[in-house]
Amino acid sequence: MKISYKWLKELIEITETPEEIGKLLTGTGLEVEGIEEVESIRGGLKGVVIGEVLTCEKHPEADRLKITTVDIGLEQPLNIVCGAPNVAAGQKVILATVGTTLYPTGSEEPLVLKKSKIRGALSEGMICAEDELGLGQSHDGILVLDTDLPNGTPASEYFGISSDYLIEIGLTPNRADAASHYGVARDLKAVLNREIKLPAIDSFSTDNNDLPIQVSVENDEAAPRYAGLTITGIKVGESPEWLKQRLNTIGIRSINSIVDITNYICHELGQPMHAFDADKITGKKVIVKTVAAGTPFVTLDGQERKLSDCDLMICNEAEPMCIAGVFGGLTSGVTTETTSIFLESAYFSPIWVRRTAQRFGLKTDSSFRFERGTDPNMPVYALKRAALLVKEIAGGSISSEITDLYPNPVADFEVKVKYRHIDRLLGKSLEKSLIKSILNGLDIKIENEDEIGFTAIVPPYRVDVQREADIIEEILRIYGFDQIELSQGLSSDYLSDFPVNDPEKLKMRVSELLAANGFNETITNSLTKPEPQSTLGESVFGNPVKILNYLSEDLSVMRQTLIFTGLEVVAYNANRRQKDLKLFEFGKTYHELNGKYTEKERLALFISGNIQEETWLEKARDVAFHDLAASVNQILVSMKVKSVEKEAADSNIFSQGITLTLNKKPIVSFGLLKSSITKKADIKAPVFFADFDWDYLLKQYNSAVEFKEVSRFPEVRRDLSLVVEKKITFEELRQIAYKTEKQLLRAVNVFDVYEGANLDGKKSYSISFILQDDQQTLTDKVIDKSMQRLIATYERELGAVIRK
Known part of the structure; x- marks a missing residue:
């Protein structure tokens, strides 16, 4: 938000410098992000002075140039070559001296004057036209002044050039009360203990009742207060210089005197206002209401928009004129032809304005304030203040009493x-x-x-x-x-015995773990196209959540899985020769099943391309299933998840994959995505994918730290080779081992798998077993007994053949 230092000084007595005011405001929570000097004319006409043309002769080498001498109060007059047709001896002119920087109208680049020779004649400056000084558009000739000011007087004095300071405040969303000069002055009032001087409105009175406008509010929930009056006989034109300078300082372009006044009031008092051309109000009625859904409405920017039945409109007897609190209509606004206006000042519901502004994607000075909450007690004061400014600047008469519809005043x-x-x-x-x-x-x-x-x-x-x-x-x-001193010691009102896990900290922990292992985080859109998801079937994710007013087919449903939006990222990078990818994303998925809507937080991993780059030591290696499995295991260890069970992953998604369950509920599924899925994203390379139920994973996290004494007795390794049916997995072998030897078995690992024609539908596993007793050193007798027990179980339950 932008605040003018001079404007602020009119509302409250300020003796402090802009920098000191900036520190005070920052201390109150209105953080000042910058202070910048703003001049009414860029450059402030520094180096530009009033001069008198003493002589003017034709240039001997150029028909259109003249050689002049100009007195600017120095010992010797300056020689100036001038091409203006109207230059003549005896004129008072504006002269830019050597070294001056000018900012001509319409030019992006500044002009720096240098001493030069033009067709052989010395020129020590430039006699200026209006546009060359940045004062206007005219370039018909040089400016000729009617003044008795002495030669050498700075041009800034003649034109009344002034400077101001722009104070830029990073306004937080909760401080709607400070979205104006008056609002900022209120904070300074409290800090400096000084009174605020609001502009007087005592002279306000109704001149006649020549143009009454009937006002009615059909929706007082959306418009709790609505006030207005009419002014006739006005002349719309340019605003006076002081008003244009005020608006220019805070970055607002002058439009015409009436629109400028409404903008001025908005930034002075924080009360948005709107002026309607009264002659265009059909039936001389203003009706505040909603209209039928689908009603077309052309706004001031020339765009036609389709209204909904939740958009509050300011209408006349025949049609809408303005989107309340957001944007005016193209046909009802004030122009230079306007002679009578209806001034509106209202308090609109923040909820209604916010909803409409977001739906249309319109962010205006008006909606910015209304959607955060304006002062319901301000509309009538602002209306009187604006009406007096209109009479002062544009003339006219106040031609109606103030209409103030406020049936249910907002309480303190x-x-x-x-x-x-x-x-x-x-x-x-x-x-x-x-x-x-x-x-x-x-x-x-x-x-x-x-x-x-x-x-x-x-x-x-x-x-x-x-x-x-x-x-x-x-x-x-x-x-x-x-002013709050630091105490000598630290204390707390309450120390919890059961600290609550912070989901964001846990998410950051896993993000840092993945980043440390070469993963890059992605963020994708929750809105997506329906076709890819529908190919997986309703049984997998339920029904899609459809968007009622979607912008395009590609953004018509909420995503049910992170697979397809993630594959779009993989494809985007692969198409740009970035094929070695390790990506992760935290994102929400959305589902509808049996009439119930659910929203779930998921964590997705994607790995594709080479897991290891080519070096002089080793060749490049393609990513494999166990590379992804290692990352999944790291996450589970970080989240302190133990005792998971394994089962086959969904065959609709994975050509090979595993689902890990905890308490019989899936916690993560991972594996190689089916080629039919990756082809839909135009990806030819294999893509390994992991899908975590992050919400469930968070619930399983236990922040308590477990300690166990390190055993003083050595562990023992024994290996076993066995031939089993080809369908038997290592996971089955591992579970049987732990079930058989519960006391001494610490770890089971497979270090070799062999399948060949000579095994005829079977395969051979070479497995290592780590045995350890925490109470004593294991003897050969105990070890052999444990191994024999394992062998017997494998033979009995799986029909295994032990290889000697």
């Missing part, structure tokens, strides 16, 4: 506050008189005060102050954060 907020809570949250005890002084400075009244506390009466424009903690924050920000 009442907040009960206890002094001990103020002391506790501030970390410092403040005098009660100081607390009351700060709150009074913020227009917060105190009622029902006793030794324990009081009731704070908060004006409705402070939409962010509705709780006791908010009142205490207000006290702190005005008192000053830097």
